[in-house]
Amino acid sequence: MAILGAGAAGIAAARRLLARGLSVVLIEARGRVGGRALTARIAGQAVDLGAHWLHAADDNGLVGEARRLGLPLFDAPQEPRLILGACEADAIETRRFHEAWADLDAAISEIGAGGDLLPASAAFERLAPQARPYRDTLAFAHGPFACGVSLDTIGAADFAAARDDLDLFVAGGYGALVARLADGLPVALSTRATRIDRSGPEVRVETDRGTLTARGLIVTVPVPVLARGDIVFDPPLPAATRDALGALRPASYEHVVLSWPGGPLHEAANTTVAFDGDADENLGLLANFDGGVLHYADLGGALVGRLGSPEARAGFARESLSARFGRDAVAGLRVLHASGWGEDAFSACAWTIAPPGAHGARAALREPIGGRIVLAGEATSSTLWGTIGGAWAEGERAARDVAGLLAGVSAAST
Incomplete structure (x- = not known):
């Protein structure tokens, strides 16, 4: 065989x-x-x-x-922290964001269960008015950050069929x-x-x-x-x-591995972070993953192709965090690796x-x-x-x- x-x-x-x-x-x-x-071993940690x-x-x-x-x-963390501008959202804002997150999941599942003709983005029409302030963040987090494409691209049926309840990390x-x-x-x-x-x-x-x-x-x-x-x-x-x-x-999803000692999220162990901002020009963060001192800045969707190379993605991650938190905050930030699965001849994508x-x-x-x-x-x-x-x-x-x-x-x- x-x-x-x-x-x-x-x-x-x-x-x-x-x-x-x-x-x-x-x-x-x-x-x-x-x-x-x-x-791989990077900075003494399994990455x-x-x-x-x-x-x-x-x-x-x-x-x-x-x-x-x-x-x-x-x-693994199930609910992300929300950063608005350079500050973490307060408890009330965070609760509303998580409620909007769950509502969008439910709306996509309902649409997907009814057929395979609509994109996952159709679910936004079913969200309550109080979820609207988080639309761009949700569009990024559920689209490029979760699926590697925009919610306009993936079918609601495909999104809804994916099982994703309990997530784990392995030592x-x-x-x-x-x-x-x-x-x-x-x-x-x-x-x-x-x-x-x-x-x-x-x-x-x-x-x-x-x-x-x-x-x-x-x-x-x-x-x-x-x-x-x-x-x-x-x-x-x-x-x-x-x-x-x-x-x-093909879906596009790439890691930029950061060392950022003393950064604004240095105390957040194994924490996913969602940022407000344009859904097409955003990134997600997994801070201090595996309980260590490194971070993933993750890029997905069409942005990955527009940037064109691992080096450009690394630069985008640094500039995005600098624009949000200030240049002094990223003075100690180092990019240790940027992936390029889309350019890999034997992969050509992250997934489908x-x-x-x-x-x-x-x-x-x-x-x-x-x-x-x-x-x-x-x-x-x-x-x-x-x-x-x-x-x-x-x-x-x-x-x-x-x-x-x-x-x-x-x-x-x-």
């Missing part, structure tokens, strides 16, 4: 197939495992440069894996957890698949380091990479699969979203191809899309599906 991609989905699929007694090889274009989950939150902990299989390995888990980093789960797996690193020949009784996978054949294939390559044709399929993918790949949209009318594309991508090929990843999850937990669950699902397909082929041939 061959698996393209050694991110969370590929690792989960390989573990599941090996447990069934099947032989497996993982083919990974990068020189490392983990995909968009990557932990996730990609995925950080264990979203939807009650449905996230990686929570159980962390516990099995004895890794401590701790709660040592999410990327480190995913990489640890790949220990001992047969992985061919720095091996780029270029062509998939599915015309014969076996699947032939051509790479820049040779060709291999397999009875079945699981493809966990991100949707934008498949959609732009980096891997040629012969015969081509079915029209329904191509249409589904084209229906989903479904615009209005396209939520069903996720289910379409789960349909087997030619009886031997199955797609998996965050994009194929209808309820955990955009998350490493969703990719993990979909990898396990793909392993079950492909094993079942091949069992059916074997039974039919006897």
